[in-house]
Amino acid sequence: MVVIGLGRFGSALARELVNRGTEVxxxxNRPKLVQSLVGQIPHVTTADSTDIEALRQLGVADFHRAVVAIGTDIQASILTTSLLSDLGIPDIWAKAISAQHSNILTRVGAHHVVAPEHDMGERVAHLLTGRILDYVEVDADFAVIKTKPPRDVVGVPLRESRLRSRWGxxxxxxxxQAAIGGQQPGFTHATPDTVLTYGDLILVVGAIDNVERFAATE
Structure with a gap:
């Protein structure tokens, strides 16, 4: 995998990929930054990613996946993404810093666009309101939340709780919540026969408005 742009986001991503066994x-384009990452990222180099010949010489076209993690230089971000598309990279991920930036990246060839600051801001907002303990948006209008069950669904099998008809x-x-055999249990799949108790943690999926409404129920 190629990671272009080794600021805080890009370098953290590259190091984590390396730790997970991915060749990166x-x-x-900043020599001092690249030098500081030698030893943390086995294959790291200084180059101008807006120069298609430089990308070709580095063998970038041979990679299946690339991430454009360039930060505030929007022009370089867009041009790099466009050049990766020209090189035929089949899976291009790009970091955006605004909605307009995101739209342009998609138009010039990015297959996936991420907005770390925006996404984290939304996630924290959800955690600061209501009873949501964790929140992951998996699509534009769909999310998974971690929360505790409201009073209405405690003590009855899930099949009798009418979750879908009442909250969707x-x-x-x-x-x-309770330890089993002296050990604290982890998450297990819920079934129609599962009976929730106060203090349990549950993972709930559904449309964002629905999961928020469910989490707000006492």
Missing amino acids: LGID VTVVAVKP
């Missing part, structure tokens, strides 16, 4: 080529959500996993 890191590219940045589904409980997919549960972590019991």
Whole structure:
């Protein structure tokens, strides 16, 4: 995998990929930054990613996946993404810093666009309101949340709780509050026969408005 742009986001991504056993080529146009990452990222080099010949010489076209993690230089971000598309990279991920930036990246060839600051801001906002303990948006209008069950669904099998008809959500996993055999249990798949108790942690999926409404129920 190629990671282009080794600022805080790009370098953290590259190091984590390396730790997970992925072969990574890191590219940045700042020699001092690249030098500081030698030893952390096995294959890291200084190059101008807006120069298609430089990308060709580095063998970027041979990679299946590339990430454009360039930060505030929007022009370089867009041009790099366009050149990767020209090189035929089949899976291009790009970091955006605004909605307009995201739209342009998609138009010039990015297959996936991420907005770390925006996404984190939304996630924290959800955690700061209501009873949501964790929140992951998996599509434009769909999310998974971690929360505790409201009073209305405690003590009855899930099949009798009418979750879908009342809130439009589904409980997919549960972590019991009480220890079992002296050990604290982890999450297990929920079934129609699962009976929730106060203090359990549950994973709930559904449309964003629905999971938020469910989490706000006492």
